[in-house]
Amino acid sequence: KAELRGCLLGRDIIYYSQLDSTNEEAKRRINAGCKVEEGTVIVAGRQTAGRGRMGRKWESPAGGLWFSVVLSPELAVSELALLSLVFARAVAKSLDTFLPGGCQIKWPNDVYVKGRKLAGILLELSGEMDRAHYLVAGVGINVNVAREDLAGEIRDAATSLYIEAGRKVDINKVLTGVLKSMDDYYNLFRERGFSPIREEFKACCMHLGRKVRVKRGEGYIEGINEDIDFMGNMVINTGKEIIRISTGDVSII
Numbered sequence: 001k002a003e004l005r006g007c008l009l010g011r012d013i014i015y016y017s018q019l020d021s022t023n024e025e026a027k028r029r030i031n032a033g034c035k036v037e038e039g040t041v042i043v044a045g046r047q048t049a050g051r052g053r054m055g056r057k058w059e060s061p062a063g064g065l066w067f068s069v070v071l072s073p074e075l076a077v078s079e080l081a082l083l084s085l086v087f088a089r090a091v092a093k094s095l096d097t098f099l100p101g102g103c104q105i106k107w108p109n110d111v112y113v114k115g116r117k118l119a120g121i122l123l124e125l126s127g128e129m130d131r132a133h134y135l136v137a138g139v140g141i142n143v144n145v146a147r148e149d150l151a152g153e154i155r156d157a158a159t160s161l162y163i164e165a166g167r168k169v170d171i172n173k174v175l176t177g178v179l180k181s182m183d184d185y186y187n188l189f190r191e192r193g194f195s196p197i198r199e200e201f202k203a204c205c206m207h208l209g210r211k212v213r214v215k216r217g218e219g220y221i222e223g224i225n226e227d228i229d230f231m232g233n234m235v236i237n238t239g240k241e242i243i244r245i246s247t248g249d250v251s252i253i
């Protein structure tokens with residue numbers, strides 16, 4: 001905890017051995033009208049209904065780090081979208097310290113190691129828009145998760161710090177390290193905007209300069225991912241046109 005002295009994130013850390021979803025618990029507290037201090041963190045030992053983006057399931061066995069941070073940023077909606085990239089960079093930077101070869105980011109906010117997913121981030125808004133609204137930033141990291149603890153469908157597509165580093169890692173160290181990094185980048189973003197973070201994001205973005213396919217509705221777009229722009233959009237050159245996308249699932253082809 002000493003490491004988090006002076007940080008907004010992690011002022012209060014509430015631990016549960018099991019929850020449906022830490023994002024859900026954060027939203028329940030907010031919607032019940034409880035005064036939730038900005039920076040409060042909700043952690044669960046395991047989740048029974050962990051979720052990803054677009055209603056997808058997030059596997060959350062014991063041994064992983066599953067938490068949500070409650071924030072109330074005074075930012076425009078366009079800037080809120082950028083926070084997802086800001087936190088991806090923050091999480092990746094911190095996880096780099098546990099990995100011999102470092103990690104990469106898959107736009108907008110997944111952390112990968114050698115082509116396998118190590119961590120994911122889910123940002124959700126909560127509260128009524130005309131009243132103070134909250135942002136719940138959910139982070140899921142496979143820390144001490146063995147390959148056999150990962151569900152069949154993701155066993156080959158996912159990895160963990162334990163698998164990559166070849167030894168168990170102190171989960172509290174991971175939590176404090178990631179929170180400290182998220183706090184640093186949150187402050188940097190509010191003080192200096194996205195530009196300095198964008199450069200770092202691009203430097204560890206796994207598909208920049210590569211040929212990608214992005215699902216869009218029923219179809220998909222294919223082209224070279226030429227840039228991540230100042231708004232956090234992914235810029236794709238299809239050969240015929242330049243397309244900027246603000247959301248979607250990317251695969252390298």
Ligand code: BT5
Nearest residue numbers: 021022023050051052053058059067120121138139140158
């Ligand atoms: C994400 O979604 O990557 C966001 C994950 C956020 C999880 C945290 S845990 C704490 C907080 N509370 C919650 O309920 N959620 C947040 P998305 O980009 O949609 O990726 C989902 C996909 O990742 C799934 O469809 C699977 O293919 C894959 N997946 C599921 N569980 C995984 C795991 N543990 N490790 C790696 N990949 C996984």
